[in-house]
Amino acid sequence: MPCRQKEVNPVPETFPNTPEAARPTMIDVARRAGVGLGTVSRVVNGGHGVREETAQRVRTAIDQLGFQRNEVARALRPGKKSSSLALVLGDLTNPFYATIAKAALEVAGQSGFAVVLGSVDEDPEGEKRAIRELVSRQVAGLMIVPDQGDHAFLAGAGVPVVFVDRPATGIEADIVMVDNEGGGRLATEHLLNQGHERIAILLAPSYYTTGRRLRGFRRAHRTAGLEVDESLVVQLPEGNAESAEKATRELMLRPDPPTAIFASTNFLTEGVLRALGELGREPAVVGFDDFRLADMLPTPVTVVASDIAELGRSAARLLLDRAAGTDRRPPQRIVLPCALIQRGSGERPPSAAKRKAR
């Protein structure tokens, strides 16, 4: 008779070099409670179809042994995806991404989902690799702040995908983003209302968001009946503060400098301010996205902001619904509004810039 006896927490003769405490399994629990394996599983998963008395005995055994379900084994069963979501985004050091991550983590955690992070530093191919890695871990869904490039390869991944902050090409999926065009228009209109007619816009390289914000910029001009001076539309080679700083310097040292600058990204805003601080110039400045300490700088910074945390929360909620199969609607498109926060830098009149211009 093949006696498949298994020692419960066997004491190893020689202490293993990896002091790996053998964690109890459902089988251990079953044996201890004097019930079958299936019964333990039923109890662990809600306990339907188990007599209360039996369930109690099982629960006691679970407590005594300190049993905890092995999520990996659980996820192996067909259909059962693991109870983890993946989040793929850029530099966590950017408060923008960090805020999204935090919010998503929070929502996922409330539903008992863990979040596996894939940080990708602006590398179109690295992103693909990271996503493949994540998918191979059987995550229940993907939240992606996509890089440029085709994301069609995601279609075969077999898991729901939610894009965050910007859409991706090649695949139809849910998307949660902010009203970039509206924000761009808001910022620009505000500057135009102050009487500015020469407004520069700084753009990070080829993000989707960049295009929309620029569109808002143009639209505001058109509405005001003004032409956009194309030499004031600055496409930066990189999306960091240094790049913006350099561009701002060049911009302000032109014979015909702008009287206002719209920095389309939080890091760009920083760069702009840095350059202006050194030059001692004071054009009006409006940034896109709020940032910490914006109100404490020598001239508090006016920004167009949205609820970034809500971006992360919405994405996580949507993804959880998709993963659970609760949500069968066609791909959704959630757009969060932007609001203007006036702090000072955006309210400087054109004259202020001119006054110091010489």
Place this chain on the structure above:
Amino acid sequence: MPCRQKEVNPVPETFPNTPEAARPTMIDVARRAGVGLGTVSRVVNGGHGVREETAQRVRTAIDQLGFQRNEVARALRPGKKSSSLALVLGDLTNPFYATIAKAALEVAGQSGFAVVLGSVDEDPEGEKRAIRELVSRQVAGLMIVPDQGDHAFLAGAGVPVVFVDRPATGIEADIVMVDNEGGGRLATEHLLNQGHERIAILLAPSYYTTGRRLRGFRRAHRTAGLEVDESLVVQLPEGNAESAEKATRELMLRPDPPTAIFASTNFLTEGVLRALGELGREPAVVGFDDFRLADMLPTPVTVVASDIAELGRSAARLLLDRAAGTDRRPPQRIVLPCALIQRGSGERPPSAAKRKAR
């Protein structure tokens, strides 16, 4: 004859409501390549002991089918922990934590490890729950920025643990941290050297780090032959900027305000500056931990800083070695140095504070 024939990517008669693309398994690959299952596994894991010709055939099949190893199934095998690390820390919105996370992610990623994040908002019990969750996901190791409270329960987790930024009680484990006492001393000495004799210190509630920084503060005083005015040692009820702001206001409105303030945390520093800005006072200020825009504030902020990213990198490296079993040394204790970054706020002489004091 039990013909366990399995269709390769069978076409479902009725399209399933969850459009789950059946992903190919090793068995599919084996069949396609005309080899055994074991051979495929060997090829996937480095291909030792497989003839090159056979390996090539397998690789072709893998490419054709777009096969990718199921990490979950892999992790199920005994001994094989999953190739993920867990990172448990506080508010990701705090650049301090975000920096650690980013660095750890980077190092882990280079070794093909994913990182599962558990963010815990200053909740002693929530941390425990989060850790249990993570352990049940069979992570290969834990990196924890521990909350107060006993962490003895980790001893039975069966996975290596590395503590980050501060040690935990109840368990002997690796720890990576900064030289808090040295940093505290450095900051204090710097202020003392400027001639300050009434220096206040603001402390976040009951962190380990708080105690060490305070110790450095006291030590510097003792070395200088000065008594610490205990009324200037301010234990805050919370670790946020608001709390520090309120405390600073009270401090400065005393009949005998300090001429210098040592803020022992980046958020505290922010609060201090906020209060001083409103009051129009100018005591010297030194903060612990650098932060973005510190150099752009009206008075650039002097701080004691360390390489936070290296904190995360070291932790990840150490944990990877432990997880691989490469590192069998007794628990390590890595301490990173602190350096003073002079920017202005810390170099104001006592007279400046007094001048405006009335």
Place this chain on the structure above:
DNA sequence: ATGCTGGACGGTAACGTTTCCAAGTTTTAG
């Protein structure tokens, strides 16, 4: 009594991988 229904429970087959062992094949040595 007997047959039936249905709930409670035990057992077992997967899930996809790794690892071990045995069998087969080639190479090397004697």
Place this chain on the structure above:
DNA sequence: CTAAAACTTGGAAACGTTACCGTCCAGCAT
């Protein structure tokens, strides 16, 4: 030319869980 050794390879067990399929028993209707 044979024996042994080394290398390849296929097959099967096992990891811990869930889902399904029986079995068993109590209770009920006939």
